[in-house]
Amino acid sequence: MAVAALTLILFSALICCSVTEKLHNGSPPNIIIMLMDDMGWGDLGVFGHPAKETPNLDAMAAQGMLLTNFYTANPLCSPSRAALLTGRLPVRNGFYTTNGHARNAYTPQEIVGGISKDEILLPAMLKKNGYVSKIVGKWHLGHRPAYLPLENGFDEWFGAPNCHFGPYNSSITPNIPVYNNSEMLGRYYEEFPINVKTGESNLTQIFLKEGLEFIHRQTKAQQPFFLYWAPDATHTPLYASRSFLGKSQRGRYGDAVMELDYSVGQILSSLQSLGIEKNTFVFFTSDNGAALTSRTNGGSNGPFLCGKETTFEGGMREPAIAWWPGNIKEGTVSQQLANVMDLFSTCLSLAGISAPDDRVLDGLDLTPVLLNLSHSLENRPIFYYRGNEMMAVRVGQFKAHYWTWTNSMEEFKQGVNFCAGQDVPGVTTHNQTEYTLQPIIFHLGRDPGEKFPLSVLTKEYLDALRSVSAVVEYHEKTLVPGVPQLNMCDQAVMNWAPAGCEKLGKCLDAPKSKPWKCSWPH
16 A cells, blocks of 8 residues: 555556647646535535435536545645645645744734745636636735735736735734726725625625626637635625525525525636536535634534634545536545545646646646556555644544644633533544544445544554554655745734725724734634
């Protein structure tokens, strides 16, 4: 198993050539990546949610491929998005911090950094074959002008650079700017209002309209396009338009899911009405697991343990659907281990573009899986990172936790226990202050909820440990971390207002008497 994992990239390169030849007898397909925000694996009806309120996504799965073992690269918004667009682990592309061990970090709340200029993002690569690219929705890879989408390969942008900007608590309105390309149009709660009491907002409808308009325009121009559609309605502050408010059995979060499901249906229907569905690859997933700190206003991680910010399955296993009529066989269910970084390599393969050869890519080309061709991807590993630390690794059905953690009772009382109400087996001896070469190992095939760790005295444990240890040893020996981009905390030059904000005069300034701290507790 370990040998196959270590030589996987060489096999994948050989497969890629034959797949590319098969695909590019005609024009390269359009590409749409739909990335949800904090949506859990268990939020879709097709993944078992009893409310059955996602008919369009369920139909998308019936018409395409459901990937049941699809992972993000980090259990937090910013690093996972950086990984998707670069095809590289955050610890390689620099989207991590060394301010604290295994500390999640993100922009722009406590830092002034962003995606490194040394990184090559997917839209910049796709330009090589004439693709026009647009991002609609949340960016979250840096809020200063040099870090924004148009400076990183995208041709168009409509959306927000972040979740919220500046200090955020119950007494301060979050500052979320909305941009149309390089011009700031307004911000959430003001020019793009969200009713705090009811959650009513038309933002998802606006994001839908922007996406549809781009699709129609590029189809008319007969130019291949890449649409990165990243709405944020399922991230607090939760919102939905009037037509969906109060319609879900699940409260405001469910209302937001229903509207996103409707929007997915509208996009797929539009592709079909334009007659381009057979030449458009669409992939749906989420940036990380549902946020358990949202408690009654969050999503569902199905049978998996914990959620967002943790490296248990609930934090990093994501809903995933691939749709490409005439190419992906209808009603396919794939158990292949896959990762959001694979979308980078897969999209390049679909576009007929060679991957950059001057850097290590962690993503693999999934086209043979999608097209039901022979491949050697079965034993590829999945790495679970928080910040600069590899917390766990999965090889086949076995997942080994080298680092886990529990919150203190005091933190639990304060409501910051991310796994409140859930038992976390064995973690009392595997916390953020202790590392061990004898990891906790689970068999995810029969125990997806990570409830029953293997006994260290069994042959199964020892066999699994040998396989996993070989993969970990090779990974750690060859890993060259990137320069951490999220350690930047220069209070003297901190600029709390993004470019263009001065036009409105409504942006929050940094507190004069008490500068914002650079180190958050999580």
